Amino acid sequence: MPKNKGSKRARSGGKGSGEGSTSAWTASDHIVRKAKQQRKADDKQELRAQRSALLTRDSKEKREAGKLRLHMKRVQRQIDTLRSRLESWDDEDERKLAVQNKKEEEARKKELENPTKKKKGRKGPETWKLKGAARPASEIYDFDTRYVDPYLKAHEDAKKKAQRSRNVFALCKGRFGEEQSKDVPQPFCRDFLSLLMQMGNLAQQANQLKTARKSFLECLDLDSTPPITNARCQLMRLYMDANRPDSARRLWEKLGPEDPSVWIRYSAALIEYVSWKLLEEEGSTQQTAEALLARAIQTNLYCAYYLAFSDTFIDAIDYGDEIEDANEDSPLEEAIEYCNSEQMGAWQGTEGACQWIRSVIMKGLKDATCVADGALKKEDLEWRQKLSEMRQRYEESRAAEDGENGENESNMEEEESGNQSDEEMDDDELVVDLGMFIGMFETAMEMVEDSDEYKQS
Secondary structure, eight states, X not given: OOOOTTHHHHHTXXXXXXXXXXXXXXXXXXXXXXXXXXXXXXXXXXXXXXHHHHHOSOOHHHHHHHHHHHHHHHHHHHHHHHHHHHHXXXXXXXXXXXXXXXXXHHHHHHHHHSOOOOOOOOOOGGGOOOOTXXXXXXXXXXXXXXXXXXHHHHHHHHHHHHHHOBOHHHXXXXXXXXXXXXXXXXXXXXXXXXXXXXXXXXXXXXXXXXXXHHHHHHHHHHSOSSOSSOHHHHHHHHHHHTTOHHHHHHHHHHHOTTOOOHHHHHHHHHHHHIIIIISOXXXXXXXXXXXXXXXXXXXXXXXXXXXXTHHHHHHHOOSGGGOOSOOTTOHHHHXXXXXXXXXXXXXXXXXXXXXXXXXXXXXXXXXXXXXXXXXXOGGGGOHHHHHHHHHHHHHHHHHHHHHHHHHTHHHHHHHHTTTOOGGGOOGGGOOXXXXXXHHHHHHHHHHHHHSHHHHHO
């Protein structure tokens, strides 16, 4: 027999039962009932979320990979567009295009400043739909002897353009970074190098090593001397991560011993050490390995001390991972960036590599002629004077900047007040405090010199 709505109340003795007590539901009864309903709804929601997670196709990793893939496609389209322009570069057309873009930009700014409602102009004859006798008349007009081909001028202009056009890739190879050269179209060549670097970094992030290698190699061939990009450094890091020592060797031999990059010099020393000490390959000896290490020390002394006494420096130097894309003009920043990258793991993971650098340094401090037949001098291992000169240059540059900023201090305070807080600053706007790192490096070296291991050596 089906239950009616009042059966439960009737059984509990409420109103409408006709007998028994007249008790009704209390507030606690309603709370318990509401809690049960809420718990039941939460269970359903959790079950629905679990089913959705099982049936969904896109996870967070897939979404990030999709964004990266779209970014790569966008950069590739920009590369293809700019490549086609540089392959058939016409100075006259580019000047006209620059003037046209400037006029359009001025018109756009003027429209934003004084917005006016545009009036629709009258449509031209090309939009007319001819009927009756006018239609065959227009068709006959095409065969009139007085008719002038509208494409004839365009054809002549195309022939003249073909004579004026030049292939920038063939004529300016190896000079894309030059600013003063008149035959190198700037800033388009620099923009092309920038796009190649973006493509290489994105492909490396997406684990597409072949595409990344292709982009870095092309950028390396087009870049000027001295280079304005770090394509060679990124390519060396790519070879080291992919365990391609032969490719890395060809790269540093192509660049030559004059290249000042810490990524090139210390990678060459590590590969030669592995070839001599661990693999015992033909042509690799202790002398060749020490010669490459001596060249690396002469290029960047701070990196050698950091690698040799890595335990002390890791404890003493903070915020080292914040340095990115350090300039080669600042060897200390470059050394800290190198030793806080994946390359430190490569040195520490190679049996006896850091101890080898330490032994070469100690041997050079005692008698420099014992290292690679005198390739390393004792002055090359003197860190105090070099660090003092770096601190002096840094303080002079800071004083000059403070003097320039002091002239416009009042104007800058008015413009920047309330516009931006420290938390809202971008990473690109943060300036590396070189003085802080100089002090930390000096402290670490004093700890090394006070250690028993250093004194015994």
